[in-house]
Amino acid sequence: MDALTPNPPRDRERVVVFLGFLTSEKCRKACSGHAQPEMIAAMLTRLWFEEIYVPSETGIDTLKPVPDPDDCARFNGCFSAGELTALERFHGFFELRLNFLTNQVYGKAFFPENDSWRSLIEHARHVLSELDPNPEWLQSMLEAMIQNLQKGELKDGLCNPRLLVSPDDT
Numbered sequence: 001m002d003a004l005t006p007n008p009p010r011d012r013e014r015v016v017v018f019l020g021f022l023t024s025e026k027c028r029k030a031c032s033g034h035a036q037p038e039m040i041a042a043m044l045t046r047l048w049f050e051e052i053y054v055p056s057e058t059g060i061d062t063l064k065p066v067p068d069p070d071d072c073a074r075f076n077g078c079f080s081a082g083e084l085t086a087l088e089r090f091h092g093f094f095e096l097r098l099n100f101l102t103n104q105v106y107g108k109a110f111f112p113e114n115d116s117w118r119s120l121i122e123h124a125r126h127v128l129s130e131l132d133p134n135p136e137w138l139q140s141m142l143e144a145m146i147q148n149l150q151k152g153e154l155k156d157g158l159c160n161p162r163l164l165v166s167p168d169d170t
Contacts, residue, residue, distance in 0.1 A: 010161070011054060012078040012131075015087065017161040018044075018052045019128040020138045021145055023121055030146045041117065044158075045098070051159050053091050058098070079131075086130045093123050 021027045022044060031040045049058045054075035055067055076084060097116050141161055 010078075011075045013161045014052050014159065015078075016128065016131055016133045016138060017141045017145070018048065018158055019124045019131070020133070020142050021158060023125045023128055024142050027142055027145060027149075030149050034149060045094070047158055048091075048094060053087070055088075056091060058095055083130055086127045090123055090127045094120060 028037070028040070031037070035043075049056050055072050057066055079087065097120060145158070
């Protein structure tokens with residue numbers, strides 16, 4: 001299937017770029033000029049639960065179907081047992097904080113800058129260090145994410161980091 005898709009999703013890359021973006025002060029500051037922080041947090045949360053973390057059965061505002069076993073097997077095959085455990089813990093930690101995301105009274109998504117949000121970022125830093133990405137590669141991906149943000153294409157880059165680089169760079 002990968003041969004038929006020009007830029008297939010690479011689960012490990014998606015997770016690393018997502019966590020790198022989430023933990024980067026520079027990336028979060030770049031976002032502040034384009035959207036309010038609570039809206040960026042809501043978008044990042046939606047991406048994690050609905051597109052990045054494949055084994056998730058949690059959807060935001062919708063019912064998410066049970067993940068396809070083949071997709072889960074593909075996702076799990078990208079990580080060691082220890083890395084999967086760290087990702088599962090992070091996902092559970094994140095899921096416990098979802099009640100901060102939806103304010104039904106006002107119909108507005110939010111994630112206040114508070115200890116919960118800061119704890120989530122610290123937990124993401126820990127998981128990212130466990131995944132031990134190539135720092136130069138991750139930095140180039142984050143720089144490309146900031147450029148995509150300027151063009152309004154943030155989500156596309158987070159969902160498929162290969163779109164951020166030319167084929168010669170991968």
